[in-house]
Amino acid sequence: MTVAATTKTGVRPSWAGRRPHAPTWVGTVPFLAYVAIFLLWPTGIVVIDALKNPDGAWAFSNVSEFGNPLIRGYFIGSFKLCLLSAAAGSVLGAILAYAVASGDPDGLIRRLYLSVSGVLAQFGGVTLAFAFLVTIGPVGLLFHASWYFDFPWGIGLIYTYFQIPLMVLVFMPAIDGLKVQWREASENLGSSAWQYWRYVGGPLLAPAFLGGALLLFANALSAFATIQAWENQIAYIVPQQISTAMSSEVGLSSVNEASLLALGLVIMVAVVMTIYALLQRRAARWLR
């Protein structure tokens, strides 16, 4: 107990020894209770609903719906869009992060780009969709490209608008952690810039880079408002179909289908985030 260890001067905290101590983890109860009520409980409801049929009886066979080609199609659509925006966002974001990090740490450019990233990483929804529509649309400020409305290219481009800033925010600490001494040391040993990146910088940054890419992937998986405002005449991705299943007014609404899709989404994201967590632990080792 650290309390006893610090009382070398003989001064004891006034209440020590007078009251029985509760176990120390009790201090975390408010937090745990809050999370249990507002996060774990709703998730539990969703998982349970996914495995029931409309009459309320258990229907574990619902899981076989994942084999339905239509349902597979939504997940494939989600996967395509997330892969595209995560790949583009992570590569471009890493380049931008490097450009920002390699400058003056106190300079204006760094502050500017970090502030912009903080703002744009949360920007999305109907305003983003519309902003792009009026920039590159039939009567847009710039050009009009016919591939723009094809899924996933156009919406993928729009997603990168908030994926790149997120990558910058997430990846910057890793680049900052590259000690300049390592670069100097490698140069002293006669390596070229390419060799430095190939053998020193690259491997050091790789876990953080992949971790960032995975975070972007998970971020894109859950995104809904932007694509719904952009093209909603068919459900391209899982969140859109969840919305259709919840609110269809032509008789196709099904809470069980919505919950099942949600369950699938949660599993997909959980896998991605677990890999992310493992990568982060490896990255943290080097950055200390």
Add this chain to the structure above:
Amino acid sequence: MAAITSVGETPIAAPAGRPRGMQAGRRRRLNTFRYVVFTLFGAFFLIPLLAMLRFSLEGAKLGTWSLSAWRQIASYQGSGIPPLLSSIEITLELAVITCAVMLVLLVPTMIWVQLRVRWLTRTIEVLCLLPLTIPAIVLVVGLGEIYNRIQRFSLSALMLFWIYVILALPYAYRALAAGLGGIDVKTLSEAARSLGASWFTVIVRVIAPNMRQGILNAVLLTFSLVLGEFTIAYLLLYTNLQVELYSISRNTPNAGVLFSTSFAALLFAFALLMILSYAGRGRRRSRG
């Protein structure tokens, strides 16, 4: 996890000023690279924003200019829906409440866990990461019941803060963990305890002030999140800023006010972040 740390915080391990020992040629190539990157990315981010700005300044006929969309921010009122200004107010209040509750919930818990309940660190980390894994649209399916009960006490949209705190957890946790990681919590707490401080004093008056940068970052990320949140408010039938903007966009051909409000919100968040980046810096310098 070293992921989203800060906006404007200069990393402890960063070299002071420009990297030393670089040859002039390499420096020149690096600078060219940087300026090309900044120009390209700057254009990419700016152009849709400029398109939004242009549409916000448009008059009734294409080609005329008018500030009416900006004036409408304060006066816009669609029939049957609350005035735009009231949804702006509600969202700002919601942001403040969410930040406050988030801090009260997270800061003491994280400090306590760091000090006395280290074995719970991994659990807290995973719990805080969970909201990223569970998309908002999934949460809403399960939140209906809970919010039904809450609505017996209060109908106000401010009740959204309960779930917004959960949504903010992943970002706030990262920022606070980065702040916490930079100070020697153990020594500070032992010193304070040995002088007779209660745990409350230790947390609130000794450690938290040393985490100021991390706390400010967490507050800012939470703020941006609340300003941009749409899905949960929409599906729970509350009206916040984004929901109102969405309604306006779908029901008014003259969407100018949509752009002016979004642009204003972005500018506001951006200004806050820039100020923060300078504020944090100042404090650091004054501590020597």
Add this chain to the structure above:
Amino acid sequence: MNALVTAAKKEGTLNVIALPPTWANYGTIINTFEKKYGITVNSTLPDGTSQQEVDAVKQENGSPKAPDVLDIGLAVALANTKLFAPYEVSTWSDIPAAQKDPSGLWYEDYGGYMAIGYESKFGTITSLSQLLTPKFKGAVALNGNPTAANAALNGVMLANLAEGGTPSNISKGVAFFHQLKQVGNFNPISATGATIKAGSTPVVFNWDYLNLSSYVGVPGWKVFVPSGVALGGYYAQAINKNAPHPAAARLWEEFLYSQASTGGQNLWLQGGARPVEQQAMTSAGTIDTSAATALPTVSGTPVFLSQSQSSDAATYLATNWANAVG
């Protein structure tokens, strides 16, 4: 009636849901009601679907925020009658028998015919097949997802009927949109008032009362209905059985079905929608004649999708729509 007005004023509030201000003149209707009776109208989720309205009733059951009245598509109404309270408005006998529930649980309110709105820059459209010509590249859009929204489903059905299909089989409609997609004329962008104004969705399938040039905000916006195809759709009113403001709810219904010159029926008419009591009002002379003559003309026998036709169409779309235009 006076007792109802007093009771409603005492309640002071009315919760409505999914009533966009620009849809069939609901903006004016809400304002008129508020001014006339001094009752505040809380309008939530203006963009919601009929299913969301019903979900809100279930979800918010017992809460003071629960919707009092519903304006929903027939399919959803028929599936959820156990949520409604029976009520017969004072003009009940003027509603055609086929358009109301005999026990008073739901009653149709207004409707329109499916049409295609388009910008005048395309000239004048005289037949559906013109939409497949290169002039319309990337231009043609529906008003939403037909597996989710009633209006969009009827849009596909319009194409279906114009292509010679029958109400029980929507395959020709889906095939038409597939063709549109293949020649590159299908526009997947979500069509809203704002996108129409911005010119990004120049051709939109939508109810005729939503295709009025005044609402769309585009001067010269034209409307085309394929000849011989009159696909109509009416929505229905219902009162929440557990409405938090039951008197206000009933007063609202009385207002909507009132045949006065500033009553709901004429206000809907001014919004370009056909009120359900139109026939009775024309005979009684209470109808707003100028608004009535301004309605878009339709030729051919009116077709209204039955419950089973609509669900068959939905089932077909569920499996085939995404592949056709995705």
